[in-house]
Amino acid sequence: MAENSTHPTHSTNPTAPVNPTHPTEEPTPTVVVDGVHITYKVNGARTGRGSATSALSRIVSRKAAPGVREVHAVKGVSFAAYRGEAIGLIGSNGSGKSTLLKAVAGLLPTARGKIYTRGQPSLLGVNAALMSDLTGERNVILGGLAMGMTRAQIRDRYDDIVDFSGINEKGDFISLPMRTYSSGMGARLRFSIAAAKSHDVLLIDEALSTGDARFRRRSRERIDELRREAGTVFLVSHSNSTITESCDRAIWLEAGRLRMDGPAKEVVAAYEEFTRAGGRAAR
Amino acid sequence: MPTRPGKRARVTTATSTAPPPSPAPPPDLAALAARHGLTVSGARPTLPAYLRRLWSRRDFITAFATAKLTAQYSQARLGQLWQLMTPLLNAAVYFLIFGVLLGTADHVPDFVPFLVTGVFIWTFTANSIMAGTRAISGNIGLVRALHFPRAALPVALALQQLQQLLFSLGALVVILVGFGQLPTASWLLAVPALLLQAVFNTGLSMAMARIAARTPDVSQLMPFLLRTWMYASGVMWSIDTVLGDRELPQPAALVLQYNPAVIYIDLVRFAFIDSFTADRLPPHVWAAALAWAVLCGAGGFLYFWKAEERYGRG
Numbered sequence: 001m002a003e004n005s006t007h008p009t010h011s012t013n014p015t016a017p018v019n020p021t022h023p024t025e026e027p028t029p030t031v032v033v034d035g036v037h038i039t040y041k042v043n044g045a046r047t048g049r050g051s052a053t054s055a056l057s058r059i060v061s062r063k064a065a066p067g068v069r070e071v072h073a074v075k076g077v078s079f080a081a082y083r084g085e086a087i088g089l090i091g092s093n094g095s096g097k098s099t100l101l102k103a104v105a106g107l108l109p110t111a112r113g114k115i116y117t118r119g120q121p122s123l124l125g126v127n128a129a130l131m132s133d134l135t136g137e138r139n140v141i142l143g144g145l146a147m148g149m150t151r152a153q154i155r156d157r158y159d160d161i162v163d164f165s166g167i168n169e170k171g172d173f174i175s176l177p178m179r180t181y182s183s184g185m186g187a188r189l190r191f192s193i194a195a196a197k198s199h200d201v202l203l204i205d206e207a208l209s210t211g212d213a214r215f216r217r218r219s220r221e222r223i224d225e226l227r228r229e230a231g232t233v234f235l236v237s238h239s240n241s242t243i244t245e246s247c248d249r250a251i252w253l254e255a256g257r258l259r260m261d262g263p264a265k266e267v268v269a270a271y272e273e274f275t276r277a278g279g280r281a282a283r
Numbered sequence: 284m285p286t287r288p289g290k291r292a293r294v295t296t297a298t299s300t301a302p303p304p305s306p307a308p309p310p311d312l313a314a315l316a317a318r319h320g321l322t323v324s325g326a327r328p329t330l331p332a333y334l335r336r337l338w339s340r341r342d343f344i345t346a347f348a349t350a351k352l353t354a355q356y357s358q359a360r361l362g363q364l365w366q367l368m369t370p371l372l373n374a375a376v377y378f379l380i381f382g383v384l385l386g387t388a389d390h391v392p393d394f395v396p397f398l399v400t401g402v403f404i405w406t407f408t409a410n411s412i413m414a415g416t417r418a419i420s421g422n423i424g425l426v427r428a429l430h431f432p433r434a435a436l437p438v439a440l441a442l443q444q445l446q447q448l449l450f451s452l453g454a455l456v457v458i459l460v461g462f463g464q465l466p467t468a469s470w471l472l473a474v475p476a477l478l479l480q481a482v483f484n485t486g487l488s489m490a491m492a493r494i495a496a497r498t499p500d501v502s503q504l505m506p507f508l509l510r511t512w513m514y515a516s517g518v519m520w521s522i523d524t525v526l527g528d529r530e531l532p533q534p535a536a537l538v539l540q541y542n543p544a545v546i547y548i549d550l551v552r553f554a555f556i557d558s559f560t561a562d563r564l565p566p567h568v569w570a571a572a573l574a575w576a577v578l579c580g581a582g583g584f585l586y587f588w589k590a591e592e593r594y595g596r597g
Binding site: 104 | 312313315316318319320321322323324325326340342343346347350351353354357358422424425426427428429430431592593595596
């Protein structure tokens with residue numbers, strides 16, 4: 001492999017990342033991924049839960065469950081992300097993008113290699129903390145607390161969150177239980193809560209596709225804002241246009257391996273060429 | 284100085300469909316991370332740091348507990364009234380079976396206060412343990428999406444049970460007064476007893492949370508273990524009366540006497556019921572109550588913390 005040739009177009013690329021520090025200084029890394037492998041076990045891959053007799057004979061014979069399979073999702077990926085960058089992760093389904101994102105967030109262990117971070121990277125999303133039986137109002141507070149905000153911070157942001165979600169545009173919905181919301185309203189409120197907190201390193205997994213066109217535009221603006229406040233943003237998306245619009249750098253994973261890392265436009269162009277040539281569906 | 288990967292494209296695998304390779308050699312990433320003071324992601328914090336983080340999440344813990352408690356009956360027509368009705372109906376069922384049908388009432392003075400206290404105090408421990416087994420497995424989405432000390436979950440669920448107990452105590456006071464047990468100074472003894480029991484429960488809840496996170500089958504087994512424990516704890520009968528004059532071997536008698544459930548139940552009975560006198564308590568009962576609380580509280584917490592980085596993974 002020609003390891004020393006540099007890419008000819010990077011200097012003229014208009015989407016090249018804006019480096020807040022002086023160009024001759026070493027930029028500040030926020031996430032360093034060093035030779036990371038991630039494997040996970042899948043339970044019941046073949047037999048589901050299995051019949052009672054097979055489970056019993058397994059216990060008696062002390063064999064491992066036959067359905068447990070190991071999946072090697074990420075295979076030796078290395079890169080460094082710097083402050084001020086917005087990095088898109090692209091690749092076909094099952095290429096390990098979301099798995100890598102979870103590992104950067106510290107929610108999945110690495111089998112080999114290490115991930116170093118500045119501060120605590122956070123996934124954008126509080127869906128799991130919200131309870132559909134509670135009112136939108138109480139969910140704003142619960143979600144904020146779950147993300148680690150203080151009660152005072154939530155009080156300060158409360159009106160912004162509700163206004164941003166647009167929940168109250170058609171009546172006083174915020175004081176109704178969330179289970180009475182339409183799916184679009186619920187998604188909007190969830191995004192608004194999740195986007196209320198600024199993070200050192202923000203990880204976004206397909207969050208831009210919720211709500212109507214107006215809300216999508218607003219949420220993209222909010223992502224840009226978060227990006228300015230955050231050190232670094234990672235975005236997983238299957239929409240190539242989202243990547244080129246929101247990110248200045250892209251990392252292309254294919255079958256768990258890092259295939260290309262560079263300015264978003266170049267990487268997306270190469271990826272599009274690959275999907276056309278290879279005939280593999282990219283969504 | 285390492286090159287900045289973001290500025291140049293790097294291709295690490297070359298196949299026929301790949302663009303022309305233009306890699307930059309990866310700089311020494313570990314050194315880069317060390318130079319800028321980055322820390323390894325997803326490592327278990329030290330015990331003091333963990334305690335600090337847990338303390339800083341106290342608002343989340345209380346909000347989560349209260350939210351669970353209110354969400355519990357929000358679909359029911361009678362709503363929060365079920366907080367009171369559930370323990371009362373429970374006590375009524377036990378009264379029907381043990382008091383009326385089996386005639387236990389004849390051997391125990393003040394049987395209704397005795398029974399209701401026993402049922403409520405036992406339910407506090409039993410429900411805390413059951414909630415603990417579901418603390419991680421029932422909130423796996425939360426664990427996989429957000430960062431917080433995982434102990435917040437079993438602690439919040441144990442706190443929810445404590446809140447539930449306060450409702451039950453309200454019902455208990457009404458029953459006690461109704462059956463002629465008027466409030467006395469000794470009622471205050473219930474406060475330290477219940478606090479110690481709450482610490483004991485939280486510890487057990489955390490230990491169960493770790494066990495059930497690894498082996499979910501435990502939650503299927505727990506109801507049977509808990510029922511056995513309940514029948515051995517004299518919740519609806521007096522162990523002394525049932526044993527009568529039979530002499531138990533010393534170890535068995537000790538196990539029965541210093542069973543933590545018996546200790547907490549009998550301490551609260553001692554506090555509330557006039558005819559339940561101090562001679563029905565084992566020697567050094569407060570020391571035993573404190574010992575169980577410290578042992579299970581600290582032990583359960585340490586045991587839970589030891590697996591902190593593994594919850595919700597794999």
